[in-house]
Amino acid sequence: MNSRKNISILTLALLSSSAFAADFPHRRELNARSLAVGLGVSSVMPLVRTAGPGAPAVLERFLSRWQQSTTSITTAGDYELTQEDTGLSADNDRDGWSLKVSGDGTAVTYRNWAFHDAHSVPIDFAQRPPESTLEAWGRRFLDGYLGTDVLVGPNEQLYPLSARYDTFSYQPTDLSAPAVDMVIGNVVVFTRAVNGVDVVGGGSKVAVFFENDGTPYGFDFDWPNYVTPGGSMDVLSIDEINAQDALLSDYQFDASVAVDTRLFECGYFDAGIQFHDAQALIQPGCAYQRTATFVGDPDLYAADPTDGLMQTGFVDVVPAARLPQFDQFWPQVYYAFSGEHLRSAGDDPGQQ
Amino acid sequence: MLKHKEALRTDFLWLICIAILGCGRSSTSTPIPSSSTQGVTGAAPFGTGCQQTFQNNWQAGLGHVWSLCSKWNSRFNAVADWKWYYNLDGGKGWWEQPSGYGNNLDTVNFFFGSTHGGAFNGTAAYAMWNVNSSAKTTSMRLGNNLDVLSTYSCQTLKTDNQIVARWLPVMAGGLRYVTGSHDTVYDSYWTDGSAESFANNMAHSHSIRSSWLDGLWNLFVKNDAAVMTVGTNASDCFNRLGNMTAQNRLGFPRRRDGAIGYMCWTTRHE
Numbered sequence: 001m002n003s004r005k006n007i008s009i010l011t012l013a014l015l016s017s018s019a020f021a022a023d024f025p026h027r028r029e030l031n032a033r034s035l036a037v038g039l040g041v042s043s044v045m046p047l048v049r050t051a052g053p054g055a056p057a058v059l060e061r062f063l064s065r066w067q068q069s070t071t072s073i074t075t076a077g078d079y080e081l082t083q084e085d086t087g088l089s090a091d092n093d094r095d096g097w098s099l100k101v102s103g104d105g106t107a108v109t110y111r112n113w114a115f116h117d118a119h120s121v122p123i124d125f126a127q128r129p130p131e132s133t134l135e136a137w138g139r140r141f142l143d144g145y146l147g148t149d150v151l152v153g154p155n156e157q158l159y160p161l162s163a164r165y166d167t168f169s170y171q172p173t174d175l176s177a178p179a180v181d182m183v184i185g186n187v188v189v190f191t192r193a194v195n196g197v198d199v200v201g202g203g204s205k206v207a208v209f210f211e212n213d214g215t216p217y218g219f220d221f222d223w224p225n226y227v228t229p230g231g232s233m234d235v236l237s238i239d240e241i242n243a244q245d246a247l248l249s250d251y252q253f254d255a256s257v258a259v260d261t262r263l264f265e266c267g268y269f270d271a272g273i274q275f276h277d278a279q280a281l282i283q284p285g286c287a288y289q290r291t292a293t294f295v296g297d298p299d300l301y302a303a304d305p306t307d308g309l310m311q312t313g314f315v316d317v318v319p320a321a322r323l324p325q326f327d328q329f330w331p332q333v334y335y336a337f338s339g340e341h342l343r344s345a346g347d348d349p350g351q352q
Numbered sequence: 353m354l355k356h357k358e359a360l361r362t363d364f365l366w367l368i369c370i371a372i373l374g375c376g377r378s379s380t381s382t383p384i385p386s387s388s389t390q391g392v393t394g395a396a397p398f399g400t401g402c403q404q405t406f407q408n409n410w411q412a413g414l415g416h417v418w419s420l421c422s423k424w425n426s427r428f429n430a431v432a433d434w435k436w437y438y439n440l441d442g443g444k445g446w447w448e449q450p451s452g453y454g455n456n457l458d459t460v461n462f463f464f465g466s467t468h469g470g471a472f473n474g475t476a477a478y479a480m481w482n483v484n485s486s487a488k489t490t491s492m493r494l495g496n497n498l499d500v501l502s503t504y505s506c507q508t509l510k511t512d513n514q515i516v517a518r519w520l521p522v523m524a525g526g527l528r529y530v531t532g533s534h535d536t537v538y539d540s541y542w543t544d545g546s547a548e549s550f551a552n553n554m555a556h557s558h559s560i561r562s563s564w565l566d567g568l569w570n571l572f573v574k575n576d577a578a579v580m581t582v583g584t585n586a587s588d589c590f591n592r593l594g595n596m597t598a599q600n601r602l603g604f605p606r607r608r609d610g611a612i613g614y615m616c617w618t619t620r621h622e
Contacts (some may be wrong), residue, residue: 068550165622166619167413167619167620168594168618169511170615173615202570202571204570205571220571252412263574272571273540275542289538289573291536294412297472300472300473309472310507311470312468313575314571315538341415343415345419346416346417349418352438
């Protein structure tokens with residue numbers, strides 16, 4: 001237990017501001033607020049994720065929408081249909097696009113892979129589209145392509161969350177020149193707040209992928225409609241949330257391990273349709289994305305304490321309701337109720 | 353597999369079939385051809401090596417590696433030929449010294465692994481199960497058979513001024529492609545399908561680069577995906593990095609030793 005408490009202490013001490021380099025102000029504010037006060041409210045109304053129209057209907061709608069399109073967002077040509085455990089996919093491997101609709105139809109992924117591979121013209125990293133441009137491109141795409149799918153209700157707000165850049169770098173192996181860094185693709189992610197409370201996790205997110213000239217070549221969204229079934233849930237203070245983290249974290253480290261919190265976000269936790277328990281409420285929670293650094297080679301480390309170090313990344317989402325309700329796909333809630341860690345199937349294969 | 357043609361777009365029976373009857377699970381797949389110095393033909397052989405817990409807890413346990421690797425095996429086996437899957441107890445030998453072991457990284461065309469990783473001074477390293485044991489890239493020369501080395505491990509493709517020193521010894525043997533991370537990949541319930549998604553993308557003949565970047569992409573968890581290859585010059589490297597697929601990789605000649613003039617890499621960067 002002592003080692004678990006160490007995590008919480010280090011978490012507060014080591015939150016890395018540099019990790020937010022490509023995050024929008026809203027995310028920086030969310031992280032800062034979460035660190036200081038958790039959700040910053042004493043209670044919230046829980047939400048229910050309204051079931052979508054089903055993957056087949058949504059897939060057909062999107063296939064029809066862009067069937068005649070000759071742009072980078074197209075579903076023209078032959079395709080193969082695949083039913084998977086998580087949804088339905090249409091893939092046109094010849095022309096290089098794919099469309100997947102997950103679960104009840106509230107999450108969709110589209111990529112025009114071939115277009116991107118053919119049009120990813122590198123530009124200097126310093127010339128990459130700034131975050132404000134990515135936001136503008138993203139909003140334009142949402143209005144023009146997903147206006148009937150990514151809807152923002154009267155008590156909801158849409159915020160730009162983060163930007164990411166796909167780089168291309170090269171260097172001669174004789175090291176006669178330094179590495180050259182260029183950009184070949186761009187991603188902008190938006191999130192949603194409901195009743196003034198951010199939704200954290202994979203739900204209520206929409207991402208748009210752009211070439212350097214602003215041409216879109218893909219998108220993801222997990223965007224349900226929420227309703228409030230009534231009632232409210234009392235919310236823990238930040239000290240109580242950190243205490244819960246010490247009890248429920250999936251990971252234990254001794255005091256020699258340096259833990260760095262890359263992201264810490266409190267709000268409604270919606271993991272997204274792939275991890276959604278249809279019987280569960282959308283409840284308050286706090287998501288930690290952390291790294292742990294430890295000695296991987298004692299000899300190298302002894303000679304140089306900056307050398308011989310290894311790293312791992314781990315994720316915990318701590319329930320922030322004083323009386324959380326059961327969710328069979330939320331690992332820390334599952335552990336709190338059952339005492340068992342939630343794991344997908346998989347066994348030790350044994351030694352060669 | 354359900355093959356659907358343009359002319360049948362208005363026929364929704366397939367949707368009804370899927371929605372009501374289930375119709376069973378299917379996976380679209382483009383078979384991945386083999387390359388081998390032994391001249392074996394057919395589907396490409398692949399091997400897997402992963403570690404979730406560590407001897408005497410010398411490294412922190414990872415909670416989701418077995419599921420990550422099992423899902424990879426299941427999906428990739430639909431398009432390639434699964435040969436072996438081991439934990440990393442004693443793994444240093446068959447990672448670093450391929451000739452001394454019957455099954456090692458260079459007996460297959462594709463290898464996937466997951467464990468702790470690090471970017472040491474002058475070498476990248478992968479944690480083995482055994483106390484204080486790690487496989488180091490400067491002791492690995494691959495490419496007699498191996499085409500693609502993929503690891504879900506942190507930092508092994510760190511893009512500092514030592515990336516060439518860390519990886520040239522591995523690539524000098526003719527290895528075609530590496531996928532990994534320049535910073536952090538997360539062990540979690542929400543990311544244990546990453547390798548399965550990578551395999552699925554490759555099964556559809558998407559470029560290895562796009563397959564890996566997209567496989568590790570997640571609307572919740574910020575995985576730092578990276579890929580790397582080599583070329584005679586920057587243009588050759590750019591072409592190989594962006595256009596190589598699991599299916600067409602044999603059309604990209606192995607670059608060995610002095611034929612390697614450049615290394616290049618792509619990251620999904622903040």
